[in-house]
Amino acid sequence: MSFSPEWLRLREAADHRSRSLVLARRLKTYFSDHNAVTVYDLGSGLGSNLRGTYRWLPRRQHWVLVDYDASLLAAARDEIERWADKVSPTQGIIDAEKDGRSLKIEFRCRDLVADPAPWEGERPNLVTAAALFDLVSAGWITRFTRAVATSGAAFYTVLTHDERAVWVPRHWADADVKAAFESHFGGDKGFGASAGGDATRLIAEMLEKDGYKVERGQSPWTLGAQDRALIASIADGWAAAVRETGRVSEADLTEWLASRRGAGTECVIGHEDLLALPPRL
Ligand SMILES: C[S@@+](CC[C@H](N)C(=O)[O-])C[C@H]1O[C@@H](n2cnc3c(N)ncnc32)[C@H](O)[C@@H]1O
Known part of the structure; x- marks a missing residue:
């Protein structure tokens, strides 16, 4: 499954302002006795998660951005060079300064x-991901949480789809469109049948069994007049997914999309964040 840079850029500001501040502050407190951290960001796209998370982490940070889309990794490098206060790119690595x-x-294509x-052999302090866990399957979550627990890293994920969605003003086709969209969401996004809205609960249960202290927090997009382009793009994405299910007639879908x-149009689209802290030895 591929993600366009335009879509990732369009959502970045809303993603950053929607995160659960309670969990972000807990993350900051947890690392407050560290001078330096190594962080793996999975499914890093254009590096939005780094730009949304760095300010909660200690002064020295080593990030490894992991994605299987080499063109997104290359674009992430450009985005980070534009965003940083100062950069000294060396081969394959960027040394950057931002807000002190x-x-x-580093960028890793995997x-x-x-x-x-x-x-691999490294021991990250933090494994993180943004908008990734609604793509993955229950089986993959089992393999992943086992690996995290073995590494002893903290885990922080933001913006996992959670099936809450309210569109305003109401439209008579909302319920049918939403049901069809959710059924599409449970499809295979490359990781096996997607855990969809269950992903956060599954991660929580599995890491709790390994002694992690898990907290969850809501991070809905609350979108209004200033987010017209993002709302239109979400509506287009929903319509495309619903069309693939064949559960809503083309005429109804066309009318719903024109209205949205x-x-x-305003909407609240549910997401959840999760912070899992390892047992202190
Ligand atoms: C919804 S995007 C989120 C990107 C970024 N974290 C953000 O918040 O903007 C999901 C990302 O996961 C990556 N991805 C999807 N499947 C993957 C896989 N099997 N291996 C590595 N990366 C994958 C995509 O290329 C994309 O960059």
């Missing part, structure tokens, strides 16, 4: 299906 923090950033734990793309 120093960040060493398929997470084959390797859910791409840290129109001025005055």
Whole structure:
């Protein structure tokens, strides 16, 4: 499954402002006695998660951005070079400064299906991911959480789809469109049948069994007049997914989409964040 850079750029500001602040502050507190951390960001796309998370972490950060899309990794490098206050790119690595923090950033092209734990011999302090866990299957979550627990890393994931969605004003086709969209969401996104809205609960249960202290927090997109382009893009994505299911007639879907793309549409689209802290030895 591929993700366009335009879509990832369009959602970045909403993603950052929607995160659970409670969990972000807990993350900051947890690492407050560290001077430096090594962080693996899985399914890193254009590096949005790094830009949304770095300010909660200690002054020296070593990030490894992992994605299977080499073109997104290359674009991430450009985005980070534009975003940082100062950069000194060396071969394959960026040394960057941002708001008084120093960040060493590596890029790794890996398929997470084959390797859910791409840290190899390294011991990351934190494994993180944004908008990834609604793609994965229950089986993959089992392999992944086992690998995280073995590494002893903390785990922080944000913006996992959670099936809550409210569109305003109401449209008579909302319920049918939403049901069809959710059935499509449970499809295979390359990791086996997607755990969909169950992903966060499954991660929590599995890491709790390994002694992790898990907290969950809501991070819904709350979108209004200033987010017209994002709302239109979400509506387009929903319509495309619903069309593939064949559960809503083309005429009804066309009418629903025209209404959702129109001025005055607002929506709340549910997401969840999760922070899992390892048992202190
Ligand atoms: C919804 S995007 C999120 C990107 C980024 N984390 C963000 O928040 O903007 C999902 C990302 O996961 C990556 N991805 C999907 N399947 C993957 C796989 N099997 N291995 C590695 N990366 C994968 C995609 O290329 C994409 O960059």
